Amino acid sequence: MLNKTKVSDPLLYEIVGKELERQKHNIEMIASESTVPVEIMELSGCIFTNKTLEGYPGKRFQAGSHVADELEILANKRGMELYGCDHINIQPYSGSTANYAVYAAILKKDDKVMSMKLDQGGHLSHGSKANFMSRFFNFEHYAIDKDTEQIDYDGLEKQAKEFRPKLIIAGGSAYPRLIDFERIAKIAKEVDAYFMVDMAHISGLVAAEVVPSPVPYADFVTSSTTKTLGGPRAGFVMCKKEYADKLDKGVFPGSLGSMHLTTMAAKCWLFEYAKSEKFRSIMRQIPVNAKHLAKELENYGFRIVSGGTDTHIVLVDVRNKNITGKEFDDALDYVGITVNKNQIPFDPEGPNVTSGVRIGLTSVTQRGLREKEISEIASIMNEVAENVNNKEKLDELRERADKLIEDFPLYSDEDLKEIM
Ligand SMILES: Cc1ncc(COP(=O)(O)O)c(C=O)c1O
Structure with missing residues (x-):
């Protein structure tokens, strides 16, 4: 190579x-590392690197896109089959940018968001003070129970009813336990909030049905592809059918520029390999x-x-x-x-x-x-x-x-x- x-x-x-x-x-x-198959390296450096492209298949801003269209359509199909979701967007460059795309899709400045505390297992891109997203949205963090060191669902429910967020986020980078997605989805519904799961860490385990999938419960599911999924340095995001247009606009032009077709090719290969x-x-x-x-x-x-x-x-x-x-x-x-x-x-x-x-x-x-x-x-x-x-x-x-x-x-x- x-x-x-x-x-x-x-x-x-x-x-x-x-x-x-x-x-x-x-x-x-x-915990965020994996050893990727050689095909991932090959495709991450393949000829698609020469192509600049924005938009979506059939609605591109640059000519010469028909082959890339084929790639994106195939990758989307494989991703949707793998996770059984209504809609997928594989343009995000990483897990963080997948999260920003959802914020761009559904939030307005100063909207309220609830997420897990960073020092209790959350992630920087979920509104930590150190991350610039905290300047645009009003984040409040829910905590874990001191005794069980697992999410305090009753506390989360009480807090959501008082705070009335527009979005509740579940998922994190240092949370070793299963998350009750169904329970948080119910809470989100009760307070009329969107529910997003960031499954960056567990997306390989979800793909292999080793842990429960958030897809049936969450309005949006984001992920990076480098962790248990063992793929290229990239991300993707899925959503329920009714939010597909919103999400696509949130990805492009909402938060990203031209797509990285090389890692998109690697994701396409990965989504098929993950079924093996x-x-x-x-x-x-x-x-x-x-x-x-x-x-x-x-x-x-x-x-x-x-x-x-x-x-x-x-x-x-x-x-x-x-x-x-x-x-x-x-x-x-x-x-x-x-x-x-x-x-x-x-x-x-x-x-x-x-x-x-x-x-x-x-x-x-x-x-x-x-x-x-x-x-x-x-x-x-x-x-x-x-x-x-x-x-x-x-x-x-x-x-x-x-x-x-x-x-x-x-x-x-x-x-x-x-x-x-
Ligand atoms: C829960 C979670 N979300 C998002 C990210 C960011 O992913 P990326 O590094 O692909 O931007 C991480 C990375 O550690 C993570 O743990």
């Missing part, structure tokens, strides 16, 4: 090669591995937020080990296990230090790791936590981690020839 770059820009080729080596030897456990038994069996194993890791870490004395997981995410409170999330994240990175420091609900520490880490099981499951290897990872993690400042011990653990991942190649030799 990079034969020409190798000659024309050896320095850049070397940097890409270094990243490949890093990924090969690393145990990647960042190969994809579905990986998705089934992900929560099995995640539950196993949660149990093992709990046995080593870590506290698991919400007491477990139903998805690919394990959120770990590391305070029992007398370390911070940042210290644990740094030490794990040193031994070749990448996770991210993450605030836990009601965290006394700020986002740069944190009391927890978020661990994702997608990439390791794609590489073929099962319960036996997850037990070894948990054991290494525990020793890392107890030796964050002991370089000699960390070096030993680095060897153990490398030995473990060596048997589970990132890509086959044949694929590696394609990649570089």
Whole structure:
């Protein structure tokens, strides 16, 4: 794939090669990451990159669009089949822009929106103060229950009845449990609000029917394609039939410019691949591995937020080990296990230090790791936590981690020839 770059820009080729080596030897456990099939890389750089296009099939602003029309129509068809939705728009560049497209479609300046708190599992694009959307809309955040560390649905209902939002958002980036979409949809209906689910993290698990789908309950469902779905760096959004026109206008011209036809081609391939038994069996194993890791870490004395997981995410409170999330994240990175420091609900520490880490099981499951290897990872993690400042011990653990991942190649030799 990079034969020409190798000659024309050896320095850049070397940097890409270094990243490949890093990924090969690393145990990647960042919850938003995945290891994509080579076709995704091929299509993400395919000839469609030369084409500029705005609008929709049959209503384009540029000539020469008939082949791209074919692509977009096929991708839409495959996406709609995969999720059983009334309408899909696959033009969003990412999960965040998919969310902005829904806001553009249905909200006016200063409209009220309710979403999950960022430090309790929500996402920046759901109206965090740090995100510019908070300047245009009036966001209020619902919380999780302090005891169960799961969404406080009664509290959400009470708050919605008082606040009367125009939109309620469910879904987040560090919420390991199932969300009762039906219940929130009912609340939204009662207060005459739209209901949007951001399923960015779980869209692969939803596609494989491993977790319940929000599609029957939500007016709008947004997603990125990079997380459990394991696709290109992009997004998409679905909606009920009656909102199709509104949504399409919210995407273009409402919030985006010309479409990225290359990642659209990759999404087209992905939506078909996600129907395969190969994809579905990986998705089934992900929560099995995640539950196993949660149990093992709990046995080593870590506290698991919400007491477990139903998805690919394990959120770990590391305070029992007398370390911070940042210290644990740094030490794990040193031994070749990448996770991210993450605030836990009601965290006394700020986002740069944190009391927890978020661990994702997608990439390791794609590489073929099962319960036996997850037990070894948990054991290494525990020793890392107890030796964050002991370089000699960390070096030993680095060897153990490398030995473990060596048997589970990132890509086959044949694929590696394609990649570089
Ligand atoms: C719930 C949620 N929504 C949206 C996003 C943003 O997706 P992207 O990075 O594709 O813009 C993320 C990313 O972490 C996420 O967790």
